[in-house]
Amino acid sequence: KQEVTQIPAALSVPEGENLVLNCSFTDSAIYNLQWFRQDPGKGLTSLLLIQSSQREQTSGRLNASLDKSSGRSTLYIAASQPGDSATYLCAVFSGNTPLVFGKGTRLSVIA
Amino acid sequence: KAGVTQTPRYLIKTRGQQVTLSCSPISGHRSVSWYQQTPGQGLQFLFEYFSETQRNKGNFPGRFSGRQFSNSRSEMNVSTLELGDSALYLCASSPIDKNTGELFFGEGSRLTVL
Numbered sequence: 529k530q531e532v533t534q535i536p537a538a539l540s541v542p543e544g545e546n547l548v549l550n551c552s553f554t555d556s557a558i559y560n561l562q563w564f565r566q567d568p569g570k571g572l573t574s575l576l577l578i579q580s581s582q583r584e585q586t587s588g589r590l591n592a593s594l595d596k597s598s599g600r601s602t603l604y605i606a607a608s609q610p611g612d613s614a615t616y617l618c619a620v621f622s623g624n625t626p627l628v629f630g631k632g633t634r635l636s637v638i639a
Numbered sequence: 640k641a642g643v644t645q646t647p648r649y650l651i652k653t654r655g656q657q658v659t660l661s662c663s664p665i666s667g668h669r670s671v672s673w674y675q676q677t678p679g680q681g682l683q684f685l686f687e688y689f690s691e692t693q694r695n696k697g698n699f700p701g702r703f704s705g706r707q708f709s710n711s712r713s714e715m716n717v718s719t720l721e722l723g724d725s726a727l728y729l730c731a732s733s734p735i736d737k738n739t740g741e742l743f744f745g746e747g748s749r750l751t752v753l
Binding site for chain 1: 643
């Protein structure tokens with residue numbers, strides 16, 4: 529059974545810092561991995577999707593990497609801003625089963 | 640293009656009552672999934688529908704049910720509500736018939752059970 533873990537559960541950084549969020553999964557037989565952002569009381573917004581054959585994906589200040597063999601992904605946020613404050617969730621897809629989500633990392637960027 | 644629409648956004652019920660939540664997927668999306676989100680358990684999969692058929696079901700009691708209509712709109716129902724059913728219920732739709740895991744989420748329905 530696939531399990532997804534995100535560490536740390538919460539993170540607070542000053543504005544302008546570069547930061548890394550971690551995601552690990554137990555079964556490396558995945559099709560893809562996604563990073564989502566969730567603002568309080570809101571739905572999830574997809575940030576990046578990495579196919580199992582890819583090593584990384586970039587969108588603006590965000591860069592996600594995937595090391596399938598070791599069961600790890602990282603989300604790198606450059607030059608963090610207060611508007612980046614949110615909960616970030618990763619989810620893995622393994623085929624005909626539903627996405628499995630981690631519990632998320634709650635990020636606070638302090639101005 | 641309109642996103643995934645969920646109604647109602649907020650509702651309060653008492654124990655023992657039942658509730659129906661509605662989800663309209665993005666136009667052209669035929670797959671709809673439902674998730675329950677709570678602070679303790681995170682996001683847990685409820686069920687997925689494609690072309691009016693339940694394709695996957697999560698590990699929830701029979702009090703949780705759903706259906707999908709011919710226009711791809713979906714509803715989920717929870718009967719005999721319990722305090723622990725208080726949660727954010729999220730609906731997500733998928734753009735193509737083969738499930739690639741790419742999901743587009745609505746804003747959710749916040750259910751409070753008193």
